[in-house]
Amino acid sequence: MIFYITTIILLLLLAPILLSFIKSLKMLLLFKRPAPLLQGYKNFAKLMQKETIVSQETSSITTYAPFLVLSPLLVTMFFLPPIVHGAFYVSFVDAFTITGLISLSTFFLMLLGLDSASAFGGIGSSREAFISALVEPAMVLTVFSVSMMAGDLGIGQAGVNLAEHFPKEHMASFLFAGISFFILLVAENGRIPVDNPETHLELTMVHEAMILDLSGVYLAIIETAASVKFVIFASLFVSLFIPVGLEYSAPIAILIFIAKLFGVAIAVAILEVNTAKLRLFKVPNLLGISIVFAFLSLITFYVLGA
């Protein structure tokens, strides 16, 4: 139980650091002076002190939607696979629950964008709906396929099974599922081939367009939600697709887990520096590749057993 609580607190604390780490690594790779690692915390503290202004046109949705964006993600954090051997975990949560919780959070984010009735919010919400409608089937397929390989539909149990006896004979379908999930990680968190998190140009932005009207505490909550979402995806990725290090004693296992999270962050940063942002109407192609790989992983598993 103590490890369960520790894991959740650790992930919450790591969430802003990971995003700032990606940002500073990108700046380093572009020969700029990198931002400090604790920039996420600084921004959070700054936003908490600022005055919260809500547009006159908004309904009551704007006042409670930020909390409803964050809370499904916080609930999801309780369902993640364990990172220490013998830690407590929730075993009955399957692919549909995780995907559903994440899309519930996305739903309220879209409502928030529509609520202020500004043009940008509408653009952002429609684009987000477009992307997340394509992400969800691929995500259900991928997580389902991995949990079939692990021999248990529950995600927590699947993570434990994968770490204990890794399915070497299903390596091919495992790899396909891994590729698919990495594309989803990039797409769902609005990283560069799909959405540029740094720009405020109306042609390109998706996530930023929805939250353009927010300020103060609400903005701080939404930014926390974005970082928590990234940490959820990264931790699902490392515990389902890089299932090593669970057998060591607790401090070493936690250190290995953190190292793996930073490894994912490095991969995302290198991908962001090396690719151009896709046109919005080319995003379905990328997500189509992800769906192909997810489906491929399932059929390779069922038909060939490889």
Place this chain on the structure above:
Amino acid sequence: MVDFFIGLFLASLITALFTTRLYRLLVWYSFNSLTLGVLALLIGIKIDDNAMLITGIATIVIKAIAIPYFLKSFSQKFHFIRQIQPNIKIQYAIILIPAILVFTFYLAKPITHMIANNSNYVAISISSLFLSLLLMMEHKNVAPKITGFLSMENSLFLLGITATNGMPMLVELGIFFDLLMAIVVINLLFRREEMKNA
């Protein structure tokens, strides 16, 4: 471990199908050949066949490094169009590729019992044969068609190393010489293409 590389082989071929840039396509082809060479090395170590080790090294040197390099330098020399749009729309390709895979996986099922070990790999190599055929079909330009031809050769080679317990080395060297001849022919084709462009 062999499963992992066979997965990478198929994955790089599928990614090549969605590529719209020539140099990126060559990179994927090179990666595809690299996984093939590593596979040959792994299987060669497993069945203790020195000839297969030599072919593995030759595959890495020739197909993963030399051929993509030459193709790239040819296309630079003859100023090729580097944007290669597939004729088949990606929406249809998304449906088509899994359909091909399911079809070939079931197609290969009756013959898999004839092969004692690695029976899955036959299905994957036949499906990659079909996928490289698709790569040849979906492009109009010469360069991606040639890449499709080369990756078709790759999947035949995969069939050779996985279905049999080591092909005779003479056959594989013959295939390599064939490939070199093919590259010479490709050079001629490129010249024709250049004359058409001019």
